[in-house]
Amino acid sequence: MKIIRDPIHGYIEIDDKILQIVSADIFQRLRYITQTGLAYLVYPGMRHTRFEHSLGVMHLAKELAKYVKINSEQYTDVSFIDDDYLNLISLAGLLHDIGHLPFSHTFENALSVAKEVYGIDVEYYGKKTHVIFGNRIIDYYLSSYLDKLSKNYDAVNFIQRVISSTPKTREENFASLIISSPLDADRGDYLLRDSYFAGVGYGNFDIERIKRSLIYVNDRLVVLKKALPVVEQFLLARMYMYETVYFHSVVGLYNAILSHAVVRLIQKGLIPNISPENYLKLNDVQILSKLEEAGKEFYNAILYRRGFKRFKRDVVGNCYEILDKKRKEINEIMKENNGLILYHDFYDVPYSDDEIFVYDDDEIKPLSSESIIVSSLKSIKKGVIGYHESAENKMKDILDILRECS
Structure with a gap:
């Protein structure tokens, strides 16, 4: 067994069977994929990567x-959770993000921009993009390793269905809830980790209390009512991190700039095709090394924070809805100006009624019926407009749209 010192969870133990996956080139590649895109241009400490996050999710999935x-x-039969099963759920946690491309979700946004703004034929599957790519990576690079790691399960199919949230059995359903649900190992790690590296306290919550309060009943992962305050703390931590860190206007501006820079590189054939045989080449270093060829405006913005400006008013409320309806028009403005005028929007739903349940006196109830705090959480919608100083005199069309907000 190998032990890794982690700033969030303390000591993370890696079983020898799993160590060969961690040591594989395709997993080591995650050391060079930033967890939160260009957030480090606003929060300088956020240089952490998908590598340590994946180790954290592996650890937390097994713990949960x-x-x-x-x-x-005392409530149900969970005898299927044995040592072999715990190894499998650890592997699912370890590999849940193996399909991420350079700069994580920012590259996914770049694929969206390539397709929707510039009309380029690229593979893009919304929020599931990295999951679909991840399953390809598992097939191409890791299936021969994984086939040997479980006595009782088809490890490859188990892990792929779990990380895709398409379980077929009770065992897969449980693992899927542990890895990806509103109260899961993924969120549990990234909130604590991102908060720590951003240097903010918003993402902190009592993970030890949550561990001791989750039960599995009627094929649902539910929380004991006595732990209601810590679940509220968890959901508020998530909301605050989105509002103040992930959806920070300047973070959004620079991730939008990088998205258009990536599109330029795709147009020029400077990024390898997104195919299994090329995944080892796709990391942040490769993108940064090509950035100058995307154009000096993008190069200077991302390396030196120079040239682009943010329109000082965020797009919220009714204004957000108006711009959302004008999406085609705004996309055309961005295309005509080659990304030197930008619109980037944020959207998140902190909680919905059918996501987390509370167990109380043999009854399973929606969390929102038990918590005034949770029932008051609203979706977050915000847009950010940016422009390069050389394109300031071309802002008329987008400013005309903004005037409709008034």
Whole structure:
């Protein structure tokens, strides 16, 4: 067993069977894929990567599963959670982000921009893009390793269905909830980790209390009512991190700039095709090394924070809805100006009624019916407009649209 020192979880233990996956080139590649895109241009400490996040999710998934087994034994049969199963759920946590491209979600946004703004034929599947690519990577690079790691399960199919949230069995359903649900190992790690590296306290919550309060009943991962305050703390932490860090206007501006720069590189054939045989080449370093060829405006913006400006008023409320309806018109403005005028929007739903349930006196109830705080959480919608100083005199069309907001 190998032990890794982690700033969030302390010591992370890696079983020898899993160590060969961690040591594989395709997993080591995640050391060079930033977890939060260009957030480090605003929060300089946010240089952490998908590598340590994936280790954290592996650790937390196993921890949650172990505690849920202990917590649930008086309510239901969870005997399937044995050592072999815990290794599998650890692997699902480890590999849940293996399909991420350079700069993580920012590259996914670049693919969206390429397709919707510039009309380029690229593979883009919305928020599932990295999941679909991840399953290809598992098939191409890791299936021969994974086939040997479980006595009782088809490890490849189990992991792929779990990280895709398409479970077929009770065992896969449980693992899928642990890895990807509103109260899961993924969110549990990235909120704590991103908050730590951003140097803010918004993302902190009592993960140890959550571990001891989750149970598995009627094929649902539910929380004991006595732990309601810590679940509220978790959801508020998530909301605050989105509002203040992930959806920071300047973070959004620079991620939009990078998205258009990536599109330029795609247009010029300077990024390898997104195919399994090329994944080892696709990382942040490769993009940064080509950036000058995307254009000096993008190069200077991303390396030196120079040249682009943010329109000082954020697009919120009714104005957001108006610009959303004008999406085709705005896309045309961006295309005509080759990305030197930008619109980037944020959208997130902190919580919906059918996501987290509370167990109380043999009853399973929606969390929102038990918590005034949670029932008051609203979706976050915001847009950011940016422009390069050389294109300031071309802002008329987008300013005309903005005037409709008044």
